[in-house]
Amino acid sequence: MRTVYVNGEYLPEAEATVSIFDRAFLMADGVYEVTSVLDGKLIDFDGHLARLERSLVELDMAKPAAFDDLLSIHRELVRINGIEEGLVYLQVTRGAAADRDFVFPDPKQVEPTLVLFTQSKPGLADNPVAKKGIRVISIEDQRWTRRDIKTVQLLYPSMGKMMAKRAGADDAWMVEDGHVTEGTSNNAYIVKGNRIITRQLSNDILHGITRAAVLRFAREAQMKVEERPFTIAEAQQADEAFITSASTFVMPVVEIDGTKLGDGTPGPVAGRLREIYLDESRKAAI
Structure with a gap:
């Protein structure tokens, strides 16, 4: 027990x-x-x-x-x-x-x-889902406006995951004023022209601990990072997309609202960031 x-x-x-x-x-x-x-x-x-x-x-x-x-x-x-x-x-x-x-x-x-x-969670680091990626849908963001505080007010994110499940998807990205805020329990990213794009920190999103580490590692690896909002339409035209969280690390997104990204398989940037994150995090673990 x-x-x-x-x-x-x-x-x-x-x-x-x-x-x-x-x-x-x-x-x-x-x-x-x-x-x-x-x-x-x-x-x-x-x-x-x-x-x-x-x-x-x-x-x-x-x-x-x-x-x-x-x-x-x-x-x-x-x-x-x-x-x-x-x-x-x-x-x-x-x-x-x-x-x-x-x-x-x-x-x-x-x-x-x-x-x-x-x-x-045996196999957390070697999650086979990371090799095939996840599919997300978009939903309206109906949460309170202090998402930067990690409260236990998780009813709407839970409802969002159920909306995704009913739609045959794996998760949902929330949209407010036409732009993606974040996933139901993760931060959201797209990759376009070797640029990693993710919403800037504010009260609108959770200040992800994994987000901070991944962006630091990306910059150290000479990857370009652009912190700004993006739309679902822009995401659907991206080369890659991924999410980050403490339980998924870096997880590729291969489909958004039914639109496949590229050839529908995880891209090299997300894959490389996952490798770097796991390697560096293990070294620094306490």
Whole structure:
């Protein structure tokens, strides 16, 4: 049975509980991070921790008591559960007040809730899907406007993935004011004329930790990067497309709204970036 972490305790998952009055359950009042594990080590941990801290600040949410111990907690869960390849999910909420109320509870009286669990994903790095690519559809972006904060408000992205599934696709790219914002759980990119194009950072998209690493590696490899919005029509005319996230790394996109990109197979830029990212991330893993 998997061991999880809840508010200072390592517990069998069947024994782990959170109050029905927890703010995440009642108000989606929580933030989260997902850190990949390769070879039993954490990928981009410092970036995830920094973004978690930023999310807490943006929502005026107190740090959990164990915030400074998060690295050791991650490592202990990886060890206990024998994770070689997989993910560590972390969630912080504003805690559980005595009753339901829209007003934030007093942080001096209500401790934040801290939950972590692991997911074993053998073959995460050698995912065969990366060799054939994924197909995406476009949908209207109907989320709130602070997408830069990694909150647990994931209902619409979940609905978007279901729209894609019903359409026979793998995922969806969200569109606002005629331009792609991002994927349901990933950042979106196209490649045209040896230029990697992706939307610039703002409140409109999540500031992806994998995004930052991949763009850094791309520039170090002398690839040209252009940060600006692009349309679905422009994407359909691109040489390549791909997504990035902590769980997919760099994943080629081979079809957008039924239009194949090139010959419908993953292109060289996405393939090379995936190789570089995995190689460099493994070297820097902790």
